[in-house]
Amino acid sequence: MSLLLFILLNSWIWKIISLFPLIVVPLILSTIFLYKKQNILFLVTFFILLYFQLITTISQSFTLLDNDEQRVRSERLQFYKPSLHFTRVIFARFNLRDFLEGDFNTIQTRIYRNFFETIDLNIYFFAGHPRERVWADDFEKFSFIFLPLFLIGMYKIFSKGDMYFILFFLATIIILTGIGHKNNLGPFLIFPFIVILIHEGFLNILNFLKNGK
Amino acid sequence: MGSKITFLFLLFIIFFGSFLRLANLNGNPNGLYVDEASPAVNARLIAQTGKDEYGKEYPLSFRFLGSYTPPLYTYVTSLISHNGEPSIFIARLTSAISGILLIIVIFIFTKVLGMNNITSLFTTFIFTISPGAIFYSRIGYEINLGFLLYSLGCLFLYLSLNNQKFLSLGFGILALSIYAYHTQKLLVPFTIILFLLIFRKKFFSKKIVKNLLFSFILFVLFILPQIFIFFTPANTSRGVGLFYKEAIFQQASLMNIPILVSVPISFLREFTSQYFAYFSPRNLFFQPDSDLQRSLPELSIFYPWMVILYLVGIFVLIKQAKLNKGKFTVMLFLLAPIPASLTGDPFATQRALILILPLILIMAYGLQYLPKKGLVLVFLLSIFSMISLYRSLAVLLPNERAKIWGYGFSQLAEEIKKRPDEKFLIDSGRIKPAYIILAFFLKIPPEKLQLAADPNIKNDYYNNTLWNDHYIITNFETRSISWEEDIYKDQILVGDELAISQAQAKEHFLTKLFEIKSPNKEIIFLGFKTNPELKCKSSFDSKRC
Numbered sequence: 001m002s003l004l005l006f007i008l009l010n011s012w013i014w015k016i017i018s019l020f021p022l023i024v025v026p027l028i029l030s031t032i033f034l035y036k037k038q039n040i041l042f043l044v045t046f047f048i049l050l051y052f053q054l055i056t057t058i059s060q061s062f063t064l065l066d067n068d069e070q071r072v073r074s075e076r077l078q079f080y081k082p083s084l085h086f087t088r089v090i091f092a093r094f095n096l097r098d099f100l101e102g103d104f105n106t107i108q109t110r111i112y113r114n115f116f117e118t119i120d121l122n123i124y125f126f127a128g129h130p131r132e133r134v135w136a137d138d139f140e141k142f143s144f145i146f147l148p149l150f151l152i153g154m155y156k157i158f159s160k161g162d163m164y165f166i167l168f169f170l171a172t173i174i175i176l177t178g179i180g181h182k183n184n185l186g187p188f189l190i191f192p193f194i195v196i197l198i199h200e201g202f203l204n205i206l207n208f209l210k211n212g213k
Numbered sequence: 214m215g216s217k218i219t220f221l222f223l224l225f226i227i228f229f230g231s232f233l234r235l236a237n238l239n240g241n242p243n244g245l246y247v248d249e250a251s252p253a254v255n256a257r258l259i260a261q262t263g264k265d266e267y268g269k270e271y272p273l274s275f276r277f278l279g280s281y282t283p284p285l286y287t288y289v290t291s292l293i294s295h296n297g298e299p300s301i302f303i304a305r306l307t308s309a310i311s312g313i314l315l316i317i318v319i320f321i322f323t324k325v326l327g328m329n330n331i332t333s334l335f336t337t338f339i340f341t342i343s344p345g346a347i348f349y350s351r352i353g354y355e356i357n358l359g360f361l362l363y364s365l366g367c368l369f370l371y372l373s374l375n376n377q378k379f380l381s382l383g384f385g386i387l388a389l390s391i392y393a394y395h396t397q398k399l400l401v402p403f404t405i406i407l408f409l410l411i412f413r414k415k416f417f418s419k420k421i422v423k424n425l426l427f428s429f430i431l432f433v434l435f436i437l438p439q440i441f442i443f444f445t446p447a448n449t450s451r452g453v454g455l456f457y458k459e460a461i462f463q464q465a466s467l468m469n470i471p472i473l474v475s476v477p478i479s480f481l482r483e484f485t486s487q488y489f490a491y492f493s494p495r496n497l498f499f500q501p502d503s504d505l506q507r508s509l510p511e512l513s514i515f516y517p518w519m520v521i522l523y524l525v526g527i528f529v530l531i532k533q534a535k536l537n538k539g540k541f542t543v544m545l546f547l548l549a550p551i552p553a554s555l556t557g558d559p560f561a562t563q564r565a566l567i568l569i570l571p572l573i574l575i576m577a578y579g580l581q582y583l584p585k586k587g588l589v590l591v592f593l594l595s596i597f598s599m600i601s602l603y604r605s606l607a608v609l610l611p612n613e614r615a616k617i618w619g620y621g622f623s624q625l626a627e628e629i630k631k632r633p634d635e636k637f638l639i640d641s642g643r644i645k646p647a648y649i650i651l652a653f654f655l656k657i658p659p660e661k662l663q664l665a666a667d668p669n670i671k672n673d674y675y676n677n678t679l680w681n682d683h684y685i686i687t688n689f690e691t692r693s694i695s696w697e698e699d700i701y702k703d704q705i706l707v708g709d710e711l712a713i714s715q716a717q718a719k720e721h722f723l724t725k726l727f728e729i730k731s732p733n734k735e736i737i738f739l740g741f742k743t744n745p746e747l748k749c750k751s752s753f754d755s756k757r758c
Contacts, residue, residue, distance in 0.1 A: 075733065079612045087607070100604045112517050116495035126486035130559030131496065131503070144482050147489070155531060 006199045007031055012141035016185050023052050023188065031192035035199070037164060046168070049189055050175065057183040062107045069106075076101050115177040118187060121147065124194060136181050142194065149201030150194065156204055157197065169193045214330040222334050223320055230316045230341035233602075234309045234350040239302040242352065243611035243732065244620035246506060249353035250650040251277045253304035256290035258659045266649075267670045268663040273438050274447040276670065278646055279680030280454075281447040285392040286355035299653055305353035311361040312350025316341050318364045322570075323577050325371060326538045335588060336577040339522075340569070342595055344602060345514030349566055359394030360566050362386055363401070367570065370408055371541050377421050381428040388435030395451045396564050398439070399552040405432070407548065411540050447675035455556035457483055490560050491550035491568060494520045502562040506617045510609035514562060514569065516598045519576060522591070526579030533578070542578070546571035612732045619650055621729045621737035625707065626654035628727050628740060629689055637689040637740075638699055640708035641682040648684035648691045657686055696721070701745050701757035710736045722747040 007013060007028055017024050030045035065073060080097040082088045091097050099105070117136075122128055125147045128138035142150075157165055176187045214222075245253075255265045255275055264270050274281040286307055294303045319340045323333040340346055349357045369383030387405065390397040409416055409425075416425050442448055464479035465472060490496055498520045501508035515523075530546075533539035549571055553564035583591065615621075629637055629651070639647045652662050665686045670677050683692040694706055694713070700721040706713060718725065723741035731737050749758035 076609065076613075079608050079732075085607075087603075096600070100600065109511075112499050116499040116517075116520075120493050120495040122486060122490055122493055122495075126482070126489070129486045130490055131500065144485050147485065158528060159532070 002202065003032065003035055003195070003199050006146075006195050006202065010142045010146075010195075011139070012186060012188070012191060015139060015141075016188060019185060020052070020056065023049070023185070026052070027188060027191055031195050034165070034168070034192045035196050039164070042168075046189075053176075053179060053183070053187070053189045056185055057179050057181075060110070060180045060182055062110050063103050065106065073101055111177060114180050115173070117181050118173050118176040118190070121150070123181075125150075133181075137184050139186070141186055142198070146198045149198045149205065151201065152204050153197035153199065153201030156200055165193070165196070214334075216330070219330040219334060223337065226320075226334065226338050226341050227313065227316050231313050233341065233347050234312045237607075238305050238309055238351060239300065241607065241611045242618040243615040244618035245301055245304070245622060245650055245653060246352070246354075246617075246619050247645045247650060248277075248282075249301075249304050250619070250653045251275070252282065252287040252290055252354055253294075253299060253301075254649055254653050254662070255287045256294055256304075257299050258662065259287065259291040260294060262659045262663075264659070264663065266652075266662050267666045267674065268668070269671050269674045272674065273442050274675065276447075276674060276677070279678045280450050281675070283355055283359075283392050283394055285389070286358050289358065290353075299656060301353070304653075305351060308353055308357040309350050311357040312346060315346065315350075315357075315361050315364060318361065318368060319570075319573055322364070322368050322371075322574065325368065326542070326574065326577070328577055328581060331588065332577055332581045335580050335591060336573060338595060339519065339576060339580075339591075340573045342598060342602065343515050343519075343569065343573075344509050344512040344605065345562060345566070345569055347602070347606065348509050349563075355394045356563055356566050359390055359397050360569070362390035362393050363397055363567050364570050366390055366401075367404065367545060370404075371538075374412060374415055374537055374541075377416075377424045380416075380424055381431050384428040384432040385435060388432045391436055391439055396552040396567065398448070399452070399555075400548060400567070403548055403551065404544075407544055408541075411544060412537070442675045445675040446678045450678055455558070457487075457555075457557040460557060484554055487554040487556075487559070488550055491553060491565050493560075494523065496560045497523070497572065500560075502560060504558070504561070504563075505614060507561070507563050509605045510613055512601065512605045515572070516594070516601070518594045518598070522576040522579035522583075523572065524579075525582060526575035526577070529578040529582055530575055542571055542574050546575065615731040615733060616735055616737055619645065620731050622647070622650040623654050624729045625738050625740075626651055628729075629655060632705070633688060635688065636702075636704040638694060638704050638706050639689060639691045640694045640706070640712040641691045642693040643709055643712050646682060646691070648682075648686060651689060651691075652686065655687070661686060698757060700743050700748050702743060703745055704743055706741045706743060707738055709738060713739055713741055722751070 013024065013027065016027065026045045026048040030042055030049055033042035033045055077097060080088050080091050080101075082092045091100075117123060117133070120128075122131070123133075123138060124141045125144045127140040128136070132138060172190050172193060176189060179187075179189075181187055252275070258265055259271070265272055265275055267276055269276070272284060275284055275287055289307045290304065293306055316337060320333055320337040323336045328336065349360070366383050366385075366387035366389075369379045369386060373380035373383055384405065387397075387401045391401055416422070439448070461476060461479045461483055464483065465475035468475040468478065470478075497513060498515050498517045499513055501511065501513045530539055530542055534543055546568075549568040550565050553561050553568075556564060558564070580588070580591065625639075625647075639651075641647060648665075651657075665684050667681065684690065694708060696717070699706060700723070705726060706723065713723070717723070718741055722744040724744065725739065726742050727738075727740040728736060729738040729740075745758070
C-alpha cells in the first residue's frame with residue numbers, strides 16, 4: 001500500500017500520465033514486480049518500458065558534431081602546430097592530435113555525459129537545479145523531501161547486497177547511458193528503482209521510529 | 214612496502230607534483246587576471262611602503278574594487294617578493310607552494326587515518342594529478358593557501374584525538390586560515406564546534422579541559438583582529454552579497470501558502486539543491502565549473518574514471534562511520550560545501566575547493582578495498598589521464614582561455630611604455646578593471662598609485678564599498694569613453710572591438726595604431742589615435758574645439 005503511495009506521490013508519474021498515459025501501466029507494474037521480486041514479470045514489463053523509452057527518446061549521435069562543435073574542433077586543431085611548442089612534435093609524430101580532438105574524444109565525452117546525467121540526483125529531485133540542462137527540458141520528478149529517504153534506501157539495499165535489485169539498477173544506468181536523456185518524459189526506465197529506494201528508506205525510518213533500530 | 218621505498222616514491226610524487234604546479238607558471242594561465250593583479254600589486258606596495266594602494270597601513274582585509282579580500286596571501290607574497298621585480302611567477306608562487314605542501318599534507322593525512330603505504334602513495338598520486346588541485350595551485354590568489362591551512366589545521370585536529378598537545382596547533386592554524394579565504398570564516402567555527410561535539414568524550418574531561426581552554430583562548434586571540442572588522446562591509450560584503458535572497462523570495466511567491474512557511478521551504482529547497490550539487494558525480498568528475506575563469510577546459514575537479522573510487526569510498530566510509538577516522542572524514546565531507554551552498558553560483562569550485570580534502574580521503578577508503586589488479590588499473594588510468602591533462606592544461610587553457618585570463622594587458626603596457634608622452638584613455642565599460650593590471654605591468658611607483666586613489670577611502674577603509682573605475686595614473690586614464698568629448702582631445706583611445714567599431718573610427722577620423730590579439734586570434738584591444746583638428750573641421754563644436 002505504501003509503495004503505491006510513493007508511486008503516485010510524485011510529479012513524474014503525473015507528467016507521464018498527462019503526456020503518454022500508455023506507459024503508466026507498465027511503469028506501475030514493473031515497480032510492483034521489482035519490489036515483489038517477480039523476475040519474469042518484471043523482465044516483461046521492463047522490456048516494454050525499454051521499448052517505450054527507446055521510441056520516445058530523440059536519439060543523439062555519438063560522433064556527429066553540430067556547427068558550433070565543428071568550429072571549436074577546427075580551432076583546437078590549430079593549437080597543436082609543432083611550431084608552437086616542442087612537445088607538439090611528439091603529438092604530431094604519434095598522431096595524438098587526431099586522437100584527442102577526434103571521434104574517440106567525442107564518443108568518450110558523450111558517453112560520460114549520458115552516464116553522469118543518469119546518476120545525477122539533482123536531475124531527479126531538483127529539476128537539474130542549480131545546473132539546469134536547457135536542452136533536456138528538465139522538470140522536477142520527485143519532491144526534494146524524498147531525497148533523504150532515497151539515500152537511506154540506497155544505503156540499506158546496497159549494504160544488504162540485494163544483487164537482484166543492484167544488477168538491474170546498474171543495467172538500467174548502462175542502458176540509459178546508451179540511450180541518452182533527450183526525452184520530454186525523462187529517463188522513466190529508472191523510475192521503478194527510485195521509487196523502491198525511496199520506499200525502502202521510508203520503511204527504515206518507520207522501523208527506526210517504532211523500534212529504535 | 215618498506216619505508217625507504219615509500220619515501221622514495223613520495224619524493225618522486227612531490228617532484229612530479231612540483232613540476233605540474235610550477236612549469237610555465239608565468240605563462241599558463243596565459244595572462245594576469247584582475248584578482249591576481251590586486252594582491253600582487255598590493256604585496257609590492259606593502260613590501261616597499263607598508264601601505265596598500267589606498268595608502269592604508271597594513272590592512273586587516275584588502276580593499277579590492279568594491280569588495281575586500283582576506284590579507285594573508287598578499288602578506289605572504291610581499292615577503293616572497295620583497296624588493297624583487299614584480300612578475301606573474303611571483304604573484305602565483307604562494308599558491309603553487311601551497312599546492313606542493315598540500316601533497317605532503319595529504320600523504321600524512323592518509324597515514325594518520327591508518328592507510329597502508331601503497332594506499333597512501335596512490336591517494337597522494339591521485340591528488341597530485343587531480344585537475345582541480347593543479348589548476349588552483351597555478352592561480353595567483355588566496356584560495357589554495359586557504360585550502361592548505363584548513364587541511365593542515367584539520368590534520369592537527371585529528372592528531373589531537375590521540376595527543377591533546379596538537380589541539381592548540383590545530384586551533385591556531387585554523388584561525389590563521391580565516392585570514393586566507395572568506396569561506397573559512399564560516400567553515401572554521403563550524404568545524405571546531407562540530408569536532409568538539411562529535412569527540413566530546415575526548416575533550417571534556419577534567420584533565421584535558423585546561424588544554425581545550427588554552428586552545429580556545431589562542432584561537433580567539435588569533436582571530437581578534439578579524440572580530441574588530443567582523444560587522445563591517447569588509448567582512449559582510451562577500452558573505453551577504455552572494456546569498457540568494459532574491460531567488461528564495463521569488464520561489465516563495467510562487468507558492469500559494471503563507472510566507473512564514475513558503476520562505477523556509479524555498480530556502481531549504483535552494484540550499485539542498487546547491488548542497489547536493491557539490492556531491493554530484495556529474496559536477497565533480499565530468500562537467501567543469503561554468504565560470505570559464507575558474508576551470509580547466511573539458512576537465513572538472515577530478516578525472517571521470519575516479520568516480521568509481523568515489524562511490525566505493527562512500528560505501529566503505531559509511532561502513533566505518535562509527536570509527537574515529539570515519540566520523541572525522543564524514544564531518545569534513547558534510548561541512549565542506551556549506552559556505553559555497555549559501556551562494557548563488559552553481560557549483561562554485563573556488564568556494565568549495567576544500568571539498569577536495571574529504572573527497573580524496575574518501576577515494577583513499579575506496580582504494581584500500583581495491584584488489585592489486587585494481588590498483589594496476591588505477592595506475593594505468595592515471596597515466597592515460599596525463600594525456601587529457603596535457604590537452605586541457607597545456608594546449609587548451611593558454612589558447613582558449615587567454616582572453617578571460619587578462620591576456621593582452623602586458624602588450625598594452627608595452628604600447629603605453631613606447632609612447633610616454635601620449636595620453637591613453639582605456640575604456641572601462643567592457644573591460645575588467647584595467648588600472649590594477651596595468652599598474653602591475655607598468656610597475657607604477659607606490660606614491661603615484663596611492664595618489665591616484667580616492668583619499669577619502671583610507672579614512673573609512675573597511676566601510677567604503679563604493680567603486681569608481683575612473684583612474685588617472687601617469688599617462689593613462691581608465692573610464693568609459695565619452696564620444697561627445699573624447700574625440701576632441703589629442704589622445705589614444707583603447708577598447709575592444711565593440712567599444713570602438715570600424716564605423717565609429719571612420720566617423721571620428723580615428724587612426725588605428727595597434728591591435729592586440731589573443732592566441733585564439735580574437736581581438737582584445739584596439740588602439741586608435743584621435744584627430745581633434747580634423748574632427749573640429751568636419752563638425753565644429755565651439756565648446757570643444
